[in-house]
Amino acid sequence: MITYVCLAILFLFVIAKSIIYWRRNKNSIAPEELDRRLVLQINRDSDNHGQ
Amino acid sequence: MDNKIPVQIKPTIKTKYVYEKLRICNNCHRYTILREDNCTFCGKPGLLPLREKAAATVRRTMRNERLAAILITLISIFFGRSFQEMAIGLAGGVILTGCLWFVQHRLLPRAVSREIARMFLHDRQRIADGLIANLDRAVETGKEDKARSYEMLREIAALVHDDTIRSLQIILLQSFVLRKDMELELEPLLQSRFDPDLARYIGELAKIKRELIKDRTFRYILKYEHEIASLERGEDILAGVAGAAVRLKRYVLSYSDFISRYARLLPKERFLRLYRVIATNPNEPWTSLADEVYRIYNEKYQWDADFQQITPRSISL
Numbered sequence: 599m600i601t602y603v604c605l606a607i608l609f610l611f612v613i614a615k616s617i618i619y620w621r622r623n624k625n626s627i628a629p630e631e632l633d634r635r636l637v638l639q640i641n642r643d644s645d646n647h648g649q
Numbered sequence: 650m651d652n653k654i655p656v657q658i659k660p661t662i663k664t665k666y667v668y669e670k671l672r673i674c675n676n677c678h679r680y681t682i683l684r685e686d687n688c689t690f691c692g693k694p695g696l697l698p699l700r701e702k703a704a705a706t707v708r709r710t711m712r713n714e715r716l717a718a719i720l721i722t723l724i725s726i727f728f729g730r731s732f733q734e735m736a737i738g739l740a741g742g743v744i745l746t747g748c749l750w751f752v753q754h755r756l757l758p759r760a761v762s763r764e765i766a767r768m769f770l771h772d773r774q775r776i777a778d779g780l781i782a783n784l785d786r787a788v789e790t791g792k793e794d795k796a797r798s799y800e801m802l803r804e805i806a807a808l809v810h811d812d813t814i815r816s817l818q819i820i821l822l823q824s825f826v827l828r829k830d831m832e833l834e835l836e837p838l839l840q841s842r843f844d845p846d847l848a849r850y851i852g853e854l855a856k857i858k859r860e861l862i863k864d865r866t867f868r869y870i871l872k873y874e875h876e877i878a879s880l881e882r883g884e885d886i887l888a889g890v891a892g893a894a895v896r897l898k899r900y901v902l903s904y905s906d907f908i909s910r911y912a913r914l915l916p917k918e919r920f921l922r923l924y925r926v927i928a929t930n931p932n933e934p935w936t937s938l939a940d941e942v943y944r945i946y947n948e949k950y951q952w953d954a955d956f957q958q959i960t961p962r963s964i965s966l
């Protein structure tokens with residue numbers, strides 16, 4: 599019995615992880631976007647320091 | 650400015666994306682943008698590119714998930730009441746763990762990008778502190794090695810767009826003997842305010858590397874034309890920039906009024922170039938520039954042999 603419960607838990611775990619990965623995959627971040635975010639973040643921060 | 654020093658400036662290490670310049674210390678987890686072998690903070694080697702660090706983090710998380718799946722499989726085998734149940738537990742566990750591994754493997758690259766974005770947000774202050782430490786170090790280095798200090802500032806400026814850093818770079822550049830074969834830059838150094846050193850630097854580039862002077866620089870010069878004109882040898886700077894503009898017909902058309910104000914100060918070789926552009930394109934809307942050019946031509950170069958080879962299609966005097 600416990601064997602089947604464990605397999606069911608494992609099945610749900612794999613399904614849940616797959617859904618999470620698949621959803622993240624759909625809104626993936628391109629390297630250009632990473633660049634844009636970092637440059638924006640740094641320069642906004644340095645502007646605040648300058649004020 | 651006679652005590653300029655001859656220097657060797659190393660070329661920049663080009664990366665496709667700016668964030669690829671940033672590295673993190675594997676030991677103390679602080680960030681740096683400087684190309685150094687050892688961490689500025691802890692002095693140890695082991696600076697990793699962000700992608701490498703993020704990939705290691707993602708791989709570790711994924712490995713832990715697989716270990717959890719294997720653990721559940723083992724429990725299911727352990728509690729099997731018969732050989733058949735144990736076999737089912739083993740087979741089911743292997744298949745499901747295999748599925749998990751397959752999904753992880755396929756989505757690894759995207760997961761790494763997400764991890765990098767998470768690091769930007771999570772380590773926001775740490776990144777800022779790293780860059781400030783880099784800047785301090787660059788300024789400190791400037792006391793002994795100005796060329797290295799310039800290289801460091803250039804690395805920082807790739808990410809931090811700040812007029813103060815640009816000013817520091819310009820001050821250093823103005824203390825160097827600039828040569829044509831150096832890897833110099835101009836547009837990243839343009840500022841939102843007037844900087845006499847920047848104007849002088851542009852004047853020097855107009856002599857040795859005029860191909861660096863492009864639209865953004867012309868607009869900067871036009872914006873601060875009065876301030877530059879009031880500098881010592883300011884008119885030479887403006888004439889140099891006008892001389893750089895005549896290298897392309899497009900620039901001559903866009904900045905014809907500016908060029909006409911300094912056409913008289915152009916050296917012969919630059920004026921010849923301007924004259925050729927105007928004379929061979931009589932139908933372009935040159936406005937007052939054409940009149941000024943032909944006036945100067947008549948006054949100074951009418952009998953010059955170099956100008957005789959160019960035959961204007963129609964002289965609009």
Ligand SMILES: [Zn+2]
Nearest residue numbers: 674677688691
């Ligand atoms: Zn360190």
